[in-house]
Amino acid sequence: MQSSVIEMIYTHRFEVIEQWKNEMITIQENEFTKSSPQRVLTHINQEFADLIIGTLEMDEEEGRQHLRSFSERLIHSGWPLSYFTKGLQQFRRVLLSLMTTDNTIPSSKVFETFQETENWIDSIVNQMVDEYTGSWEHTLEIQKLALQELSAPLIPVFEHISVMPLIGTIDTERAKLIMENLLEGIIEHRSQVVLIDITGVPVVDTMVAHHIIQAAEAVRLVGAECILVGIRPEIAQTIVNLGIDLGKFPTKSTLRKGIESGLERTNRQIVNL
The missing domain is CATH 1.10.490.10 (Globins)
Structure with missing residues (x-):
């Protein structure tokens, strides 16, 4: 200047x-x-x-x-x-x-x-x-x-039974994180049954279903079983309309039913005292 x-x-x-x-x-x-x-x-x-x-x-x-x-x-x-x-x-x-x-x-x-x-x-x-x-x-x-880090935790709820609650939209980047947390958590908690809860997922389209199927297949490959829970009526209708095949692994409408199924698969059950 x-x-x-x-x-x-x-x-x-x-x-x-x-x-x-x-x-x-x-x-x-x-x-x-x-x-x-x-x-x-x-x-x-x-x-x-x-x-x-x-x-x-x-x-x-x-x-x-x-x-x-x-x-x-x-x-x-x-x-x-x-x-x-x-x-x-x-x-x-x-x-x-x-x-x-x-x-x-x-x-x-x-x-x-x-x-x-x-x-x-x-x-x-x-x-x-x-x-x-x-x-x-x-x-x-x-x-x-x-x-x-907080969006896809694998939470052990019973011995050998863990839950992964999913909330919000699932994109490719987040699906990769879910897969990593899922597999690492199964090994860490020695999970035999994993419940993937999609109650908080607003939309399940072809891409989301593909990511879920991939996660379930990965769970099977490491020696555990995956149960998909939280399928609301509108989500079920969308899956049917899109022709998405979720028949490769069990599904339950609620987390409670999923836990009961997980206990049965690990030779346990809930009884009234």
């Missing part, structure tokens, strides 16, 4: 910051920051303004590091990205307004100065958007992995 622009910004530093803070009041009234303590807003705005102007003295990499550190702290504190993108737009307007009234910039250089200021502010906006996007993608990926 031209030295004359940097000099102008530093010469009018306090004027720029104060005018920008006044503009930020309109943003605070429309964001979650309305409920934040005023001292917190004042501190963040001052720090943000100092950071923006401070990047003029830093090389590109140093400036990016400072912005990254500032963004990460705000992301973890719950500050919305829109507050800072709107704040940068306001900062841009304040600077451009100052340039049109400042006599230190030659008229022949005004357009070039405007363009440099646009590029400078845009680079800060782009980095903050990238930092926020990267942080949320990372957070979502962690949450996705955590949900996947």
